[in-house]
Amino acid sequence: MSLRRPLRPAAPPPPVAGRPPDPGGLTRRQVLLGSLAAAGGVATIGALGGCSPAAVAAGGARPLSYWHLLSGGDGVVMAGLVEDANTLGHGYEATQTVLAWGAPYYTKLAMASVGGRAPDVAVMHASRVAGYAPGGLLDPWDLDLLADVGVQEGDFLERVWQKGTLDGDVYSIALDSHPFVLMYNTDVASQAGALGPDGKLVPIEDPETFLEVARAMQGVTGGHGVAYGYLGDGAQMWRLFYTFYKQHGAEFDLSGDRAKVDVDAAVSSLEYIQRMLDGTVATPNGDYGTAVSEFASAEAGMFLTGVWELPTMKAAGFGLDAQPIPTLFGTPAAYADSHAFTLPHQSNPDPEQRRAAYEFVADLLKNSLPWAEAGHIPAFQPVIESDDYAQLTPQANYAPAAEILNYDPEAWFTGSGSDFQNYFLETVQNVYLQGADPREGFEAFVRRIDVQLAKPNPV
Incomplete structure (x- = not known):
């Protein structure tokens, strides 16, 4: 099966933290999109071809309003997808509105739904749907109508489809999965003796082997074995912790008025992270930007990160490969979220x-x-199963991570861009940074969660 069609040039890599993007090679439209989104503003990107929505409507195509929070390289790619979709002649002309990532976006989306000004379609993180659908801010998808346009449940992995389902209704349709993965420098790995005969990283199936491979790579780089930054970044802290926690086969249930967790699994995960942050395997006090720079400059052989960093690392020009994070604690698992399409509530x-x-x-x-x-x-499996996708490297090598992904525990206050991961930062960062007691730090986090569970969903 082939899905090949003319593609627009690859999106430029997102800038290194603290440095503005280089506009060279970008169109004025792309620069405008990125700068407005980064500044927390709103960018409305109309259709190409010189037609206003009103003129298009007169010609038979319905103008569609489409909101999303994708900026930088992701925003440029999404703009291309929308422009291409508008040329298919399927009865619509979509106009994008790009809002700032995180709380500003979700606040404005909720206000638009309540105030009767909702867009036709909006992107949300799948992990946020549980906080919005119960309050009537989203309308469920009509599965018969979805089937009429060629989309059905069987086109998605079960866990990805189910994440959009609440009380028997489907409230979000995933565009993608974006998991935490392991990227590695094949040149460094080869010099460290960590490449197998197939040219891939040697099998890593337990905690000690991972540390041994990392130390071997540090012997090559002279910096660290693994690039991982977390300082002041609850999201990065949570992504690695939750990956290891779920690899223990542990549950994290927020369905009641108190959190149901496995404290022993949490302590084991945190103790292992402390062992990693020893100054050899990984720096004990690096932030996210430092980790990006470290791996891009071959000062670390491996990188624990999200798939969204792939354009940056491919642009760095070294031998790059990636895979799902190795199963160190018995159960294959990786933290992930999905960008998903939703129907903000409309009364009529x-x-x-x-x-x-x-x-x-x-x-x-x-x-x-x-x-x-x-x-x-991509969440739509016919794309994953295509010949064109199989030729993408390293994407095809880490695609199996979608089969082992784990979203945030489900509650009204969890998910990407929420305060949940900030609570983890506030209570657990000293466990990472200063070697504080893992049990005390995690139990403080659970107490903070229990406070939230005692409150009603504000939306």
Whole structure:
């Protein structure tokens, strides 16, 4: 099966922390998109071709409003996907509105739904849906209408599809999975004797082997074996911790009025992270930007990061490969989230307008190969199963991470861009940074969560 079609040039890598992007090679449209989103503003990107939405509507195509929070390289790729979808002649003309990532986006989306000004389609992180759907801020998808436009449950991995389901209704359709993965420098790995005969990283199946491989790579780089930054960054802290926690086969249940957790699994995970942050395997006090720079400059042989960093590392020009994070504690698992399409609530949606929105989402899903080229793992399995995807490296090598992904524990206050990961930062950072007692730090985190569980969902 082939999905090859003309592709626009690869998106530029996102800037290194603290340095503005180089606009060279970008169009004025792309620079405007990135700068407005980075500044926390709103960028509305209309269709190409010189047609206003009103003129297009007069010609039979329905104008669609589409909100998302994708900026930088992701925003450029998404703009291309939308422009391509608009040329397919499926009865719509979509206009993008790009808002600042995180709390500003989710606040504005909630206000738009409550105030009767909701867009036709909006992207949310799948981990945030549980906080929005119960309050009536999202409308469920009509599965029969989805099937009419060529999208059905069987086109997705079960755990990805189920994440969008709540009380029997489907509230989000995933565009992708973006898990935490292990990238590695093949040149460093080869010199360290850590490449197998197949040219891939040697099998790593237990905690000690991972540390041994990392130390061997440090002997080559002279810096560290693993690039990992967390300082002041609750998201980075949580992503690695939750990966190891779930590899213990442990549950993290927030469905009641008190958190149900496995303290022993949490302590074991945190103690192992402390062993990693020894100054040889990984720096004990690095932030995210330091880790990106360290791996890009071959001062570390491996990199614990999200798939979104792939464009940056491919641009660095060294031998690069990637894989799911090795299973160190018995159960294959990786932290992940998904960008997912939602229908913000409308009191009296026009049936033909809604159908146009379904057509638009179906077209983005079916033509998401460029999204894979930017690093994300497409959720629409016909893309993953295509010959074109199989030829993408290292994307095809880490695609199995989508089969072992774990979203945030489900509660109204969890998910990407929420305060949940900040609570982890506030209570556990000293465990990472100063070697504080893991049990005390984790139990403080659980107490903080229990405070939130005692509160009603504000939306």
